[in-house]
Amino acid sequence: MVKRDEVLGRCVVATRDIRSGEVIAESLPLIVGPKMASPPLCLGCHKKLALAESRYDCSKCFWPLCGQACESSPLHEAECEIFAKAGYKPTVKNDNSKQTVYCPIAPLRALLLKKNSPERFNLLLDFQSHLQDHEKTQVYQVLKKSLVPFFTQLLKLDTNESEILTICSIFDTNCFEVRDTQRLVNIRGLYPTISFLSHSCKHNTKHCFNGDNFRLVLTATTPIKKGDLVTTTYTQTLWGTLSRRSHLKMAKHFDCLCERCTDPTEFGTYLSAVNCSVCGDGSKVTSSDPLNCEADWFCENCGFAITGSDMLWGNEVLQKEINHLNKDNPNSLEEFLERYAEVLHGRNSYCLQVKYALCQIYGSLDGFKFEELSSDLIDRKIELCKELLAVAEVLEPGQSWFRGLLLYDLFEALVAKAERRGEDIDEETKNYLTEAAKIFDSEPDMRDNIQKKLMDS
Ligand SMILES: C[S@@+](CC[C@H](N)C(=O)[O-])C[C@H]1O[C@@H](n2cnc3c(N)ncnc32)[C@H](O)[C@@H]1O
Structure with a gap:
């Protein structure tokens, strides 16, 4: 149901309880x-x-x-x-x-x-x-x-x-x-009606486009209760709060006040946080007011402070550096992670973006297909998938594409590892594929590919 809200404008609200994985709406474009x-x-x-x-x-x-x-x-x-x-x-x-x-x-x-x-x-x-x-x-x-x-x-x-x-x-x-x-x-x-979906940094739907006439299929990724907002994202899940909010302000002209943006720990992921250089023990420096980009940041342990403008500047430098990295060369990406290992903890937004890029290279890109990878690099791919999955569980939980892709990638890496060792795949590995198949059930391209793998496994 389309409702009018003082802050959101028109928005879509569930008129009944919706199950995770349920198709909510389908629409042809205007x-x-x-x-x-x-x-x-x-x-x-x-x-x-x-x-x-x-x-x-x-x-x-x-x-x-x-x-x-x-x-x-x-x-x-x-x-x-x-x-x-x-x-x-x-x-x-x-x-x-x-x-x-x-x-x-x-x-x-x-x-x-x-x-x-x-x-x-x-x-x-x-x-x-x-x-x-x-x-x-x-x-x-x-x-x-x-x-x-x-x-x-x-x-x-x-x-x-x-x-x-x-x-x-x-x-x-x-x-x-x-x-x-x-x-x-x-x-x-x-799209009529579906274009009224409001944004949330922890959204509860996914969509795909089916057929020659660009039909949009909207599916719930998590259970949505009657009366809850049905939401999508206008930004990137792996971006930190400063980047997401400035993108939303610039491109969509609103200040996001969602639960994730208000929480300095972003549901305990600490995606925007950096390591405290004084403590040196992994204590995190977080924003004192995430809704104010100029607010100071403090170490949760010792109180060491970084000004808001220094954080903004640091983020800009890191983003520029990432933009210039050669995304086809895993060495340059791995070097980035090593270079910043002291300052950026493993779940920092910039590390996660680089890790996701690595995940897409290992096992997929020409020259880095599984048959061309060393056993160590297959293990690295498994480690990256698991790390990213842990974040996806929190920020894009349920049946999101992000989780689906990571589960599928993890399955493939575990199969490659088992084959390399001459072993059969275990139940846990098969479960990753079964879960990915459930997630991609409404997405024809991936569904057919995964169904074939399920039959073979
Ligand atoms: C795609 S439109 C959504 C439909 C729009 N609310 C309407 O009434 O036509 C995007 C616009 O909705 C508003 N909006 C969407 N999500 C919002 C949010 N989380 N907080 C504040 N405004 C939001 C913003 O004005 C944004 O530019």
Whole structure:
């Protein structure tokens, strides 16, 4: 049920008790389209295009498509006519880079609803926009100067600056990132009702996208009681409180006051905390007021203080360093962990991000597949999975994708270890796979893969 709350705006509340793993809702999108900047993709089926290898441009509007069949795709037809009529020819480069030439597509699809489907257009305009906040940003200044004249003067659409910017703001506030392993490119989608889900840093749902029409399936990850908020996350679970809150403020224009953000220990994970350099025994330095980014941080044992601004600065330095690490090279990631072993405890957000990156390399990346790994590195992968799982149990408990992926990874690593030793896998290992299979039951790609493994095990 959609409710109105003073702080959250519209939000979704459970009208009955919901079981963990239960599908709560399914919905087709009101609109889908490329993100503001996107690698080349087909405007008909939204599959990624490798233009350097082969290129097909629409015979009417010249936008690259995957073939003639997509020229008449219902998603592309209306915009195709507009571009063709205006005589506009897009410049889409053959490389794989994210290109801003795709920026007008999703807003144009929204504007075209005004004539083609007024009820859907009204539904769209009903979403919260945060237009005043967005207008202060540089991106919106650019949109004012480029997108507005593109629509009004070049495409000669019956619209105006305020309507165009409102639509862009609605997209930025409410869109889901539509991730799709088949299409290999992420696009964005606006979903009636489901886009009203509020954010929580300990959310209780997961979602996936099924089929060619981008149907969103929303599933409970933990039991949700009648009257509880149904929540999703607009940020990253492994980020610390400062990073999550500043991202939410910048991108979604609100101050998160959830239980996790208010707790300096983040439910005992100490994800944002650092080790006390004075005690040197693993005592933790935590924020005196996590809802205030300027508040001082103190050691829980000796009271040693770090100013809020020093913590912010330190976090920025660490984030920059992580961004520059070569994510295909485990040595550089392992070196990061060694370099900061004294300052950052093992569950610190930055360590966990690096550990997750390592987890994705060992056993998966070319050159680091299980058959190519030493026994020590297989053990390392097992250790990383277990450490990350312990955090997932607290921050994304129940049937979350995060737990599912880690359980599946752990299963694979334990199988590799058993095979290396010429042993059979034990019950505990099989249980990891059974649990992962339960979690991925509503996600077709992973489900089929795991079901096959279950049959073989
Ligand atoms: C995707 S929309 C959700 C629907 C929106 N509440 C509405 O009324 O249209 C996201 C916006 O909802 C509000 N919101 C969502 N979760 C929130 C939270 N935990 N605390 C405060 N505001 C929240 C913020 O204004 C945010 O930009």
